[in-house]
Structure formats: structure tokens, C-alpha cells
Amino acid sequence: MTVNTSGSQASMRTVPLGVNGYFPSFGRQTMSFLVLAGEDALLLDAGTGVSRLIEPAIRELLAPCAALNILLSHYHLDHIVGLSYLPGVWWDRPVYVYGPAVPLVDAEPEDAFDQLLFPPVFPTPWRAFAGPLEVRPVREEELRIGGLELRLWRQDHPGGSIGVRIGDELAYLTDTTVGDANVERVRGVKVLLHELWFTDEEARTQGLRGHSSFSAVRDFAKAAAVGTLLLVHHHPGRTNEEVEVLCARMERETAIPCPLPEEGLLK
Numbered sequence: 141m142t143v144n145t146s147g148s149q150a151s152m153r154t155v156p157l158g159v160n161g162y163f164p165s166f167g168r169q170t171m172s173f174l175v176l177a178g179e180d181a182l183l184l185d186a187g188t189g190v191s192r193l194i195e196p197a198i199r200e201l202l203a204p205c206a207a208l209n210i211l212l213s214h215y216h217l218d219h220i221v222g223l224s225y226l227p228g229v230w231w232d233r234p235v236y237v238y239g240p241a242v243p244l245v246d247a248e249p250e251d252a253f254d255q256l257l258f259p260p261v262f263p264t265p266w267r268a269f270a271g272p273l274e275v276r277p278v279r280e281e282e283l284r285i286g287g288l289e290l291r292l293w294r295q296d297h298p299g300g301s302i303g304v305r306i307g308d309e310l311a312y313l314t315d316t317t318v319g320d321a322n323v324e325r326v327r328g329v330k331v332l333l334h335e336l337w338f339t340d341e342e343a344r345t346q347g348l349r350g351h352s353s354f355s356a357v358r359d360f361a362k363a364a365a366v367g368t369l370l371l372v373h374h375h376p377g378r379t380n381e382e383v384e385v386l387c388a389r390m391e392r393e394t395a396i397p398c399p400l401p402e403e404g405l406l407k
Contacts, residue, residue, distance in 0.1 A: 158189020180286035190222025245300035
């Protein structure tokens, strides 16, 4: 599926490439969302969904783009392992990786990449990738990528993660508990991508541990008066049918459109 918005910034198209947390399951990849605005291409996170960049329909969408920008929410493996796929899926144009740094998270991007993309874990150090790759640490709460203006903030998650708002078009909140302060940060946004890791029963029995539950996300989306809600970062143990039931229930209880976030293009 794709989600199209238009407003003060260039018309935007959002394509889910991976909607799972932790590991791929039931045909779903881990977190990555392609945001297209004119000739600007931005990946929100780089999980195993990055593998979809080699698919012909996605490559066609990216043909006009001179570079690939990647903004990471944090450095847990299910959000960055797709960086190791870049030599196989994006070899002919530059890549700019925007990595949150202290104080937005408790890490520096170069340190994280030296652990993931370096022998013996990976054969080629990331600094020696064939295609041009530039890492840009992000420490401030305002960021401009091409024609996109972004606002960032630190979230509640082990080691920290960042929430993202792109103009009035899109907000991306994953790997976080629901916080009242974020209501104003995303108020009125046209499309909200928000994680839903726990059912309410799971949250009661297991504890939140840096993630969000159904009722908390429901109340948050209603309070923020968002236009459309996409539930993401699904538990890999949930079947596609169970995810669909959660989306339908969320739509009933919020009266906010909550389409099933299928990966790839709307056919």
C-alpha cells in the first residue's frame, strides 16, 4: 500500500517496506518506510525492509532520485540491519545516513556502525562501501533533508529513540511508550505511524519495557486528532489476520482511518 499526502511541502508518498519489530515473520519485514517527496527519497529506519529496494516496482519509484537519505530512529538491530544490504540494493548513487546522537540517544552512529558493518561480523567496513556513503550525526531537534523539514525528539526506550514529524504530513513514533508530551508534537498530522507492540493483556502481564499498548495508542491518536493512523512495529508472533483485526478494532474505537499497513505498492 502507499499513503499519499500533500500540503505545504512537496506532495509526499509513503510506502511501507517493513512493518515488523524484532524479526521478519508471515511475509512481513522489519521496520523501514520509504518517503518520497518530489526527487527526495527518505527511508525511516533500515530494517530488513531495505531488501525491498531491489524490487522492480520500488526501483522504478526511486529512479528520479539522485541520492538515498536514511534517518534512523535508534540502533537496535531490527532497525539497522538493512544497512548491510546497501551494497546489494543501492550501489550506484550516494547514501546519506542521518544517525541520532547524544543527547537524542545514548550512542553515536559511527560507533554503532563499526560494530555492525565491520569484520568479522561483516566482510567490508562501512567506510569502504563501493557506493558513496556519508554518515551525518544528528544532535538537534530540527533537521532539513532536501525539501523536507523535520522535527525530532527523544523518546522513552532503552538507550533512547527519536520521534519524527515531517511538516504536517507525517509523524513516525516507534520503539517508545506513549507519552502525553507527544500529543502536541504530532497534533493534527495527516498520517501517524505509531508502533503497537502489546495488546492490553500483554502489557498487564509482561510490562511495557519501552513499547506501546493498544489502549494507550488509541487514546493518544484520538487526543492528537490525527488524520490517518498506521499501526507499525508489529510483534512477529502475530499473524497477518491478527494484525488486521487490531487495525479494524482501532478504527472502530477511534473513528480514525486505520488501514492495514501492507508492504510494497498498492496494486
